[in-house]
Amino acid sequence: MENLLEIRSINKTFQSNKALDDVSFSIPANAIFGLLGPNGAGKTTLIRIITKIFAQDSGEILFEGTPIQKVENLSISYMPEERGLYKKMKVGEQLIYLAQLKGIPLKEARTSIRYWMEKFDIVHWYNKKLDELSKGMHQKVQFISTIVSKPKLLILDEPFSGLDPINANLLKQEILELNKNGTTIIFSTHRMGDVDELCDNIALINHGKIILNGSVSSIKEQFKENIFKVAVDNPSSAKDKLPEQLVKVEDDSFYYQLKEEQKPGELLKSLLSSGIEVHAFSEIIPTINEIFITQVEKSNHL
Amino acid sequence: MNKIWIILQREYLTRITKNSFIITTLLVPILMGLAMFIMIKVSTSASEHLKILVMDESGYIKDKVVRMNKGEHLVFINESEDISIEKVKQTFAEKGFDGLLFIPTLDIEHPNGIKYYSNGAPGLVTQSHIEDELDKILKESYFILKGIDPKYIESLHTPVKIQMEDISGIGKSTEAASIFGYISGLLIYVYLLFFGSMVMRGVAEEKTSRIIEVVISSVKPFQLMMGKILGIGMVGLTQFIAWIILGTGITSAIGYLYPSETTAMNQANMAGNVASNPANPSSLEVISSLTGGFSEVDIMRILLSFVFFFIFGYIFYAAQFAAIGAAVTDEGDTQSLSFPVTIPIIISIFLMATTLSQPNSSLAIWSSMIPFSAPIVMMARIPFGISWGQQIASMIIMVISSLTMVWIAGRIYRIGILIQGKKVKLTELLKWTFQRY
Numbered sequence: 185m186e187n188l189l190e191i192r193s194i195n196k197t198f199q200s201n202k203a204l205d206d207v208s209f210s211i212p213a214n215a216i217f218g219l220l221g222p223n224g225a226g227k228t229t230l231i232r233i234i235t236k237i238f239a240q241d242s243g244e245i246l247f248e249g250t251p252i253q254k255v256e257n258l259s260i261s262y263m264p265e266e267r268g269l270y271k272k273m274k275v276g277e278q279l280i281y282l283a284q285l286k287g288i289p290l291k292e293a294r295t296s297i298r299y300w301m302e303k304f305d306i307v308h309w310y311n312k313k314l315d316e317l318s319k320g321m322h323q324k325v326q327f328i329s330t331i332v333s334k335p336k337l338l339i340l341d342e343p344f345s346g347l348d349p350i351n352a353n354l355l356k357q358e359i360l361e362l363n364k365n366g367t368t369i370i371f372s373t374h375r376m377g378d379v380d381e382l383c384d385n386i387a388l389i390n391h392g393k394i395i396l397n398g399s400v401s402s403i404k405e406q407f408k409e410n411i412f413k414v415a416v417d418n419p420s421s422a423k424d425k426l427p428e429q430l431v432k433v434e435d436d437s438f439y440y441q442l443k444e445e446q447k448p449g450e451l452l453k454s455l456l457s458s459g460i461e462v463h464a465f466s467e468i469i470p471t472i473n474e475i476f477i478t479q480v481e482k483s484n485h486l
Numbered sequence: 487m488n489k490i491w492i493i494l495q496r497e498y499l500t501r502i503t504k505n506s507f508i509i510t511t512l513l514v515p516i517l518m519g520l521a522m523f524i525m526i527k528v529s530t531s532a533s534e535h536l537k538i539l540v541m542d543e544s545g546y547i548k549d550k551v552v553r554m555n556k557g558e559h560l561v562f563i564n565e566s567e568d569i570s571i572e573k574v575k576q577t578f579a580e581k582g583f584d585g586l587l588f589i590p591t592l593d594i595e596h597p598n599g600i601k602y603y604s605n606g607a608p609g610l611v612t613q614s615h616i617e618d619e620l621d622k623i624l625k626e627s628y629f630i631l632k633g634i635d636p637k638y639i640e641s642l643h644t645p646v647k648i649q650m651e652d653i654s655g656i657g658k659s660t661e662a663a664s665i666f667g668y669i670s671g672l673l674i675y676v677y678l679l680f681f682g683s684m685v686m687r688g689v690a691e692e693k694t695s696r697i698i699e700v701v702i703s704s705v706k707p708f709q710l711m712m713g714k715i716l717g718i719g720m721v722g723l724t725q726f727i728a729w730i731i732l733g734t735g736i737t738s739a740i741g742y743l744y745p746s747e748t749t750a751m752n753q754a755n756m757a758g759n760v761a762s763n764p765a766n767p768s769s770l771e772v773i774s775s776l777t778g779g780f781s782e783v784d785i786m787r788i789l790l791s792f793v794f795f796f797i798f799g800y801i802f803y804a805a806q807f808a809a810i811g812a813a814v815t816d817e818g819d820t821q822s823l824s825f826p827v828t829i830p831i832i833i834s835i836f837l838m839a840t841t842l843s844q845p846n847s848s849l850a851i852w853s854s855m856i857p858f859s860a861p862i863v864m865m866a867r868i869p870f871g872i873s874w875g876q877q878i879a880s881m882i883i884m885v886i887s888s889l890t891m892v893w894i895a896g897r898i899y900r901i902g903i904l905i906q907g908k909k910v911k912l913t914e915l916l917k918w919t920f921q922r923y
Contacts, residue, residue, distance in 0.1 A: 235703040237904070262703045268696030273500065284492045286704040329700070 187246075188213040188337060188368045189234070194243035196229055196392075203229040204240070205392040211337075211370065211385070216363055218383035218400075219372045220472075222480055226392040227372050228265075231339055234370075235262045247337075257287060261335035265342045265372075267326050269314050275325055276310035282329040293332060300328045304354075320347050327355060331362065338362065339370040344378065356382070376473035386472070388479060395483045400472065407475050410442040411468040412451060417461035439468070489705050493713025494720070497688070501721045511728045519736035526744055536612065539583040541565045541574055543591045546627045547620070554619040560612065562587070575603055587616065594628050664842050667866035670792050671838040673726075674799055674861050678831050681722040681800065682807040686824060688714055689811030689903070698903045707900035711812075712892070715804045722800070784871070791868045794881060799861025802888035803831065805895035812902030813910040826912065834862040845870040855880050857887035894919050 187210040196204040203226045211217045221227050232238045234245060236252060245252045252258060270278055276297065283293035301307045304324050309317065314325070323346060331338065340359070344352040359382070363369055371383060379386065379400075386403065388396035396403060415437050429451070431439040440451055452465055501507055540562050542548040554562045563583075565574060571588055578586045585604035592599060600620065602608070608616075626636040689711070692698050701710060806827045814820050837859050841850040845867045854864040854876070864880050901918040902910065 232904075237702050260703070264696070264699040266696035266699050268692075268698065268700045270500075270697060271695065281492070281496055282700070282704075285489060285701060287489075326700070 186213050187211060188215075188248060190246040190249075191230075191234075192244050192246070194230070194233060194245065195241045196226075196233065196238065197241055198229075203392050204233075207243070207389070207392070207394055209387045209394055209397045211368060214363065214366060214368055215385050216359075216369045216371055216383050218379040218386035218472075219370050219389070220374075220376075220379065220386055220476060221389035225389045227389060228341070230389070231262060231341065231370070231372065234339065235260055259333075259336040260339065261286070261330045261333050261337070262339040263326060263330040263341060263343060265345070267319075267322055269322060269326060269329075271315040272313060274311050274313055275306075275317070278314065279325065279329055279332065283332045286333040288333055296332045296334075297328065300332065303358075304328065320351055323347055324351070324355075327358075335367065337368045337370065339372070341372045342374070343371070344373070344375065376471065376476055379472045383472075388476065390480050390483045393483070395479055396475070403475065404469050404472075407470050407478075408467070409470070410446075412440050412442065412448060413464070413466050413468055414438045414440060414455060414460075414462055415464035417463060489709045490713045490716070493705070493710060494717040497714050497717025498720050498724075501718065502724060507721070507725070511725050512732070515729055515732035515736050518733060519740060522737065522740055526740070535559055535561075536584040536608065537561050537563065537582065538585040538587055539563055539565055539574070539578045539581070540587045540589070541571060542589045543571075544589050546594070547589050547623055550623050553623065554616070556615055560615065578603070579605060589620075594624060594631065597624055663845075663869035663871070666788055666869035667842055667845075668838075670788070670869075671835070671862045671866040674792075674796055674865055675831060675835050675838075677722055677726070677796065678799060678803045678861070679828065681718055682803045682827070682831075683820075683824065684721075685715055685718050685804045686807040686811035686814075686820060688718065689808050689899070690814040690820060693812060693814065693903050694816065702903070707903060708896045711805075711808050711896055711899045715801065715808055715892075719797070719800050719804065784869075788869055791877065792865060795861040795865050795884065798881075798884045798888045802857055802861070802884070802891050803827065805888070805891040809895035809898040809902065809915065812899040813905075813915055815906060815909060819909065823910075823912070830858040831862075834859040837863050838866045841866045845872065851876065855883055857884055857891075860884055 189211040191210065192208050194204050194207045195202075207226075207230060219227055219230070229238065233240050234252070236258065247255050247258060247260070273281070279297045279301075280290065280293050283297065284290060288296070298307070301310065306321070306324060309321070309325075314322065317325070323343075327343065330340075338359075343355060343359070347355065356378075359369060359371075371379070373379060383400055385399050386396070387394055398406075411431055417436075429440045429443070431441050433439070440455075442448065442451055448465075448467065452462065455462055535558060538560065540547065540551050540554075542551075542564065548564055551562045551564050554560070574586060574588075585602060585608060588601045588603065590599045590601075597620075602613075602616065607613075622639070625639055629636045629639060692701075692710075698710075807824065810820070810823045810827060813823060834853070837849070837853045840847070841853070841863050844850060850863065850867060853859040854867050860880050860883065864877070868877065897919045898915050902915070
């Protein structure tokens with residue numbers, strides 16, 4: 185897979201505070217990429233460098249193989265975590281203004297805004313002032329303003345915060361559809377469930393350094409501990425079997441950890457041969473949330 | 487460039503369609519017209535018809551009482567009966583008089599004790615009329631007493647008026663120049679403060695409501711700042727032009743509706759001036775010199791210079807206000823942070839006052855060259871006819887320094903707008919100017 189964005193040894197220092205320390209990773213074209221990290225890790229600074237708001241001290245960023253400084257109309261759109269819209273302006277006028285600032289001609293902006301407002305079923309808001317709408321509604325308006333320019337790269341910072349589950353789901357569907365139609369998405373969030381659900385690649389950043397980077401599946405593979413969950417019929421009879429491999433017991437489920445070189449089939453076989461009625465047998469894959477917590481804590485203690 | 491234009495349009499259109507803008511734009515000329523209307527009403531009611539009873543115990547006035555009449559407005563009549571003042575005081579109103587003028591026996595060199603009794607005080611014009619007339623009559627009597635022909639009194643009143651002639655041939659009338667200078671200096675002052683702080687509030691609002699974070703990835707900070715400064719500048723110009731058009735419209739409408747009263751009011755004002763100080767150069771002359779004292783060339787020069795200093799003075803200060811607005815982290819800070827910007831503007835107004843009395847003093851010259859005070863002070867000097875060399879020097883300084891200020895403000899702005907939360911000190915602003923980002 186070709187890379188849409190390549191970030192190469194970016195460094196950025198604010199006064200004495202090193203915000204980004206030799207950050208490198210790449211984002212494959214058409215990926216949904218999770219940019220993760222605790223608060224103050226340097227995510228926003230990195231995004232601001234990608235969107236050319238800040239200039240890096242050293243290093244370079246390539247967009248489709250060209251350094252971003254040399255790209256005239258960078259096809260990147262960014263929805264910051266802090267929502268900001270003109271409260272006294274009408275929704276329609278506001279969207280047109282923001283689209284024009286992105287360099288979209290007026291006519292094109294109008295049709296595109298119509299299209300998206302119809303899609304979100306909010307055409308009737310066109311002449312409403314923003315402060316007549318709820319916070320969740322602002323989010324939809326903001327989302328439209330971010331995507332009207334049909335960017336190749338869409339950067340979303342906490343896009344679901346403040347949305348009810350129905351609207352969050354609606355937005356999720358739109359993001360997936362955009363991605364299906366070729367938009368690459370950088371997704372910065374603290375909601376790890378969403379990352380598990382949506383992202384195919386992630387980078388985890390802490391104190392300005394990348395501590396994890398790769399595809400979600402390979403990262404999970406890397407951090408799994410070979411623990412298998414076995415659901416049994418008669419817990420009391422199973423209790424004493426394979427005690428050296430038993431990690432914990434939970435209701436009628438037993439957790440066994442495989443030894444080095446041991447295959448899952450061997451574990452199952454030995455369980456069955458000792459007469460245990462196995463109802464379910466599955467590997468415990470760590471969630472991104474667990475990986476996030478353990479890895480960030482580990483890097484904090486370094 | 488194109489993006490600056492889009493931003494300028496939004497800043498301009500959202501502001502001029504605001505109700506508050508429309509209301510102030512309409513209300514100010516209307517209130518001015520209303521004030522004028524009230525003045526007309528007041529001045530016409532001041533020239534009401536008064537019948538005044540005169541009781542003279544000194545003997546100086548009695549025979550000349552008719553001379554004090556002022557057409558039909560003020561009529562003076564002697565008390566014919568020989569009764570005490572106490573009695574007259576109680577009865578003059580019943581006899582149909584509006585006032586009672588009592589002149590006791592007096593020492594002509596120190597005429598004290600003259601009294602006027604009435605229900606409700608008379609107007610100032612009436613009072614000064616009575617005083618002037620009594621003064622004249624008493625002086626006459628005094629001259630006769632000393633054996634001097636009273637006609638010399640008239641010759642004593644020849645007003646001394648020095649015609650100021652500037653050999654550079656530019657400024658001709660000091661009074662007119664002062665008035666022009668004062669008005670243009672004051673207008674620039676008000677404009678700088680009002681619209682400058684509007685720029686500041688606009689920037690601070692965009693920052694605190696986080697719009698900036700959305701917009702900043704598609705526009706350069708400099709474009710955003712310039713669009714705002716120029717857009718608000720246009721709002722100010724629009725309001726200014728609207729006031730001139732509406733103001734002229736309303737005044738001429740009042741002049742058309744009340745032609746006699748308007749002229750009567752002017753005359754009353756002038757009469758008041760002349761009466762209070764007979765040696766004063768006639769107000770009429772001042773008025774005529776206002777329009778007549780300047781050639782068309784002078785007026786063109788003043789107007790064009792005004793537009794120039796108006797625009798560049800605004801840019802110079804609006805840039806500073808924008809930088810301050812960008813540094814604000816919550817609305818409360820604006821006051822203390824904008825202080826250093828407003829101080830020079832206020833000092834300029836004091837400098838202007840000295841400039842008007844001494845337009846060619848070295849203080850005036852220097853302060854019309856320093857960009858912080860130049861827009862106000864230079865505009866106060868130009869009507870006096872200063873040399874073109876000085877004016878052009880000041881204009882060049884103004885252009886260079888306002889562009890420099892825009893550059894500096896742009897540097898501060900681009901860093902300031904993205905800083906949230908922590909309070910910013912002024913010294914930090916200066917550091918940002920040379921900081922990379």
